[in-house]
Amino acid sequence: MRIGEVADRVGVNTKTIRYYEGIGLLPAPARLPSGYRDYSDDDVDRLRFIRTAQRLGLSLAEIAEILAFRQRAERPCEYVLGVLDRQVTDLDRRMAEMADLRQELIALKKHADRLPTDPTCYCAVIEHSQAKRRLPPLAG
């Protein structure tokens, strides 16, 4: 099948498919006499796999790594479990950061009305927050 149909089936932009091919994530497919890319169902599966893995938070580089395991006839599951472990830890950290930030934003909004009108400052709302805490690291 041609690239457009693959794109429709998987729900991906055709540009994305060619991009994946370009970075070696998808193998170069066979070509029709016309020069059009000719994909098989396997390619669709592989693409779906990539999107699933991506949804689970894996980067394209990690996914490439997983696919490389297969080429070496090894099973990537141990590697994958390691990645997932790190994912969970990372998620926890980020969720905690976001919860803190949310807390602070709510408090900031709550006090915003009572803030003095000071024409010399950039923004009383933000500087109120600045006064209390001196620049902890940015949440990346």
Place this chain on the structure above:
Amino acid sequence: MRIGEVADRVGVNTKTIRYYEGIGLLPAPARLPSGYRDYSDDDVDRLRFIRTAQRLGLSLAEIAEILAFRQRAERPCEYVLGVLDRQVTDLDRRMAEMADLRQELIALKKHADRLPTDPTCYCAVIEHSQAKRRLPPLAG
């Protein structure tokens, strides 16, 4: 004072300071006879303000907008509160997404041991997740 001292005081890379100047977030400072940038305490304040606003989740574009209010002698607080409102909504959405994903990762890991050894699949762990749910939109 020179750029290195500013960087130390605020806790920012000198590259970042020059970058902010490049995108118009910081005004071009005076220059010493040597050509070195010569900053004032006001510049340090402005930079601190930028970092605080950034820590609150505002983009550099939004911060630039806030600073532009000041140039027009208007107070940005209403705008800022609107931004913060959207921030909170966005945080809630992202935290919910992350919680879902975390749930799924945990479940996946939990069942990983019991998964069949299937040499034809890319990775049993990931494809187990794929089988259950057919590609909801990616969490951005």
Place this chain on the structure above:
DNA sequence: CAACAGCTTCCCGTCGATGGAAGGTCAAGG
């Protein structure tokens, strides 16, 4: 005088796509 830190400008790379332009081929319908 030489070393070294700090500064300058300039350009490239990151991540994961996506958009667009330019210029061409191919297949189907009216």
Place this chain on the structure above:
DNA sequence: CCTTGACCTTCCATCGACGGGAAGCTGTTG
């Protein structure tokens, strides 16, 4: 025959917020 529309190639640009490094200047110290 003509026109769509889908596809092909290559290349370049964009988003955000920087970081790295090269090559060269300044300023201080031993």
